[in-house]
Amino acid sequence: MKLCFITSSRADYGLIKPVIDMAIKRGGFEVQIIVTGTHLSKSHGYTIDEIKKDGLKISAELKMLESGDSAESIVESMGNELVGLSSILTKLKPDLMVITGDRYEMLAAASACLILRIPIAHIYGGDCRF
Numbered sequence: 409m410k411l412c413f414i415t416s417s418r419a420d421y422g423l424i425k426p427v428i429d430m431a432i433k434r435g436g437f438e439v440q441i442i443v444t445g446t447h448l449s450k451s452h453g454y455t456i457d458e459i460k461k462d463g464l465k466i467s468a469e470l471k472m473l474e475s476g477d478s479a480e481s482i483v484e485s486m487g488n489e490l491v492g493l494s495s496i497l498t499k500l501k502p503d504l505m506v507i508t509g510d511r512y513e514m515l516a517a518a519s520a521c522l523i524l525r526i527p528i529a530h531i532y533g534g535d536c537r538f
Contacts, residue, residue, distance in 0.1 A: 411437040412467070412502030412526075416445025416513035418455050423532045424508045428464065440500050444470040444489060445513045468496045472513075486516040493520040508532050 411431055415421045431437045441464055446452035448471050459466060472488035474481040497505075497520060505521045507514045510533045521528050 409437050409504065410440060410500065410502045411504055411506065412440040412442065412497075412500060413506045413508075414442040414444065414514070414517050415459070415508070416443075416447065416511065417452075418446075418458070420508040420511070420514075420532075421447070421455070421459065424506065425462070427506065427531070439465075440467040440502055441465065442468045442470060442493075442496060442500075442517075444472055444492075446473065449473055467500055470496060482512055486512055489513060489516040490520055493517060494524075497521070497524050497526060502526055504529055506531065 413424055413428055415424055428439060428441070431439050441459070443456050443459060443466050447456045447459070448454070448469060456466070456469065470489060470492040472485050472492055474484040474488070493516070504527050505517065506529045507517050508531055514533075518528055518530070
């Protein structure tokens with residue numbers, strides 16, 4: 409089974425790393441990792457290096473960020489991600505995509521998976537603390 413993870417920042421990587429480790433340790437999965445978002449930004453510390461230091465094999469890197477935090481920049485970034493994921497996911501052909509959290513990068517990933525008919529496992533989303 410091809411199990412694909414997408415990570416866009418240190419925040420979601422910290423949550424999903426134990427799940428990736430468990431899938432690798434358990435075996436029976438071809439683990440795929442797509443790295444995007446601020447992981448590939450020099451101004452955000454180029455945190456893809458942390459993933460590489462952990463010894464994980466990166467299946468694809470997707471530069472998608474537009475400069476700025478305006479609503480327009482975010483929508484353009486989402487568009488870049490959708491276009492990039494189209495070819496990446498078509499090539500990787502995952503059986504299941506694991507999506508973490510509720511940021512816009514994950515919304516774009518979920519949208520791509522919906523259209524490409526790739527099942528999604530969504531974790532750590534919509535948490536409520538009382």
